[in-house]
Amino acid sequence: MVKKTDTESELEKKYRILIENMGEGLCVLDKNFAPTFVNPKFYEITGYPKDELLGKPVFQFVKGGSRKILKKELGKRRKGQSSRYTIKVRKKSGEEIFLLISGVPRFDEKGKFAGTIAIVSDITERKRLEKELEERTMELEKEVEKRARLLVDLYRGVAVSEERSRLAQEIHDSLAQTLATSFLKTEMCEKLLGDNQVQAKKELSELRKLLTKSIKSTRHVIFGLQLPNFHRAGFTAVLKQYFQEFQRKSGIMCDLKVKLERSLAVRTQVGIYRIIREAMNNVRKHAMAKRVDLVLRTDKKGDLHLIIEDDGKGFDLKQSLARSKYAKRFGLKGMMEQAKRLGGTFTVETAKRQGTRIKVKVPLKK
CATH class of the missing domain: 3.30.450.20 (PAS domain)
Incomplete structure (x- = not known):
């Protein structure tokens, strides 16, 4: 027992x-x-x-x-x-x-x-702390949202400033110079009308050509102010439409290949579109090219690659970058800064009479 x-x-x-x-x-x-x-x-x-x-x-x-x-x-x-x-x-x-x-x-x-x-x-104290934490979290979320709006406004302000600088350079390089020359032609015609009408007619003909050029430049600048609605049409569709219009107006053959395995953020779409537009504008104005090839793709690592290659006359890259005015004229600085804002890299391969190849690589956030 x-x-x-x-x-x-x-x-x-x-x-x-x-x-x-x-x-x-x-x-x-x-x-x-x-x-x-x-x-x-x-x-x-x-x-x-x-x-x-x-x-x-x-x-x-x-x-x-x-x-x-x-x-x-x-x-x-x-x-x-x-x-x-x-x-x-x-x-x-x-x-x-x-x-x-x-x-x-x-x-x-x-x-x-x-x-x-x-x-x-x-558990009253625990509930009080939970409520306090919830209220504090809401306050922080509001503060984050407020700061995010400020950053967006700041980014927009910087973007507007940069766009103004680009347009100012565009107007200076094309429209302003053409109008200045037109003004001089007008003064010359006034002097020649009484003494040499044959020469005056010739100058008026040149003036008409200059004004026609100014109208085209003005339309181009206005077109540059507009950004397409990527959300409504889709980024790839917007690019196809842009290249079709570019080929129709410039007469330069364009080949576009887009292979995106993932969607792009709106900020990335806008940045890449601006780089493409600036590069194509350079081809139209300076390259004397007959053909442009563009490839836009994503790789397995999650990077975005953009390659734009033309068969134009090319240029001396070192000499162009050394001369700030020339660099601005070709828009290289603007494209470099645009790629940098996206967290990417921008490279140019070119030589006289060997065409130009632009490469942009942008890491995409997961």
Whole structure:
């Protein structure tokens, strides 16, 4: 026979000490969900004295949505189910608190439902911190959104400034010079009309050609101000339309190959489109090319590659870059900066009478 080391009364005493000193509230409910026993921590949490708790249905201490939750959860006990849930109650003082309750069912010797035992924790402070964290997160999100808008506005401002500089150079290189020459021709015609009408007619004919050129340049500058709607038409479709129009107006044969395995961000589409447009503008104005080949593709590493190659007269790259005005004229600086803003690289391969090849590589974010 095994000798017992603890009597039942000693075990009961130990359990009572444990229950009375535990950090959570303990509540024993009968089959009508009225407390028959609560430990000191439960009194401390709720603020109610013993005589106001024992024998009173717990529903009278809970109101609103929390009462519905409590009824639903206690209904599970009759079915033999345990659960864990959170409700909001009022302490004796009127202060609202949040309780995390873990409940299990009780059954008597005959297997009939006898009530429930619940462990109750006051999580009011945790809820307060969660709410504070949520509010702080919302504030941070608003601040991030605000700063993002500022960055977008700043980027737009920089882009507008750069576009103005590009257009100013474009107007200076073509339209302004042509109009200045036209003005001189007009003055010359005024002087010749009385003395040499034959020469005056010749000068007027030249003037007409210059004005026609100015009209074309003006239309080109206006066209340069416009950006297509990539979202509506699709980036590849926009490029195809641009090259068809370029070939029709310039008479230069164009071959376009686009193979994109992933979609491009709008910012990338705009940047690449501007590089292409500037490069093609250079071909039209300076290269004396008969053919242009363009390849735009993505690779397995997630990089975007752009190659534009013409069979034109080419130029001395070192000499062109050394002369800032010449570099601006050819738009090299603008294309380099555009590629840099996209986080990419820009290279030019050219030599006199050997055509020009432009390469752009842009890493795409995952």
